[in-house]
Amino acid sequence: MLYYPHLLVHPEYHGKGIGQMIVNKFQENYKNFHMQMLTADGKAIDFYRKVGFEKAGETMPMWVYKGDEH
Numbered sequence: 001m002l003y004y005p006h007l008l009v010h011p012e013y014h015g016k017g018i019g020q021m022i023v024n025k026f027q028e029n030y031k032n033f034h035m036q037m038l039t040a041d042g043k044a045i046d047f048y049r050k051v052g053f054e055k056a057g058e059t060m061p062m063w064v065y066k067g068d069e070h
Contacts, residue, residue: 002030004038023051 004026009019030036039061040048 001035001037002033004036007038019047020051027052 007019007022009022026036036053037056038048038053040053
């Protein structure tokens with residue numbers, strides 16, 4: 001299993017294909033891994049769907065979070 005903890009592209013560069021290029025490179029390097037996982041929220045969900053990720057069954061993301069930006 002492969003887990004992608006973060007993929008961040010500065011908002012100034014959104015929509016220029018940079019994120020897709022990074023994901024494509026990951027896919028090229030890790031194409032033999034049978035499971036690739038990440039957590040997405042907000043606008044990132046549509047991006048990850050566009051590059052081939054899908055909802056993982058009936059799983060539900062859960063956390064203990066002490067931050068204040070969500």
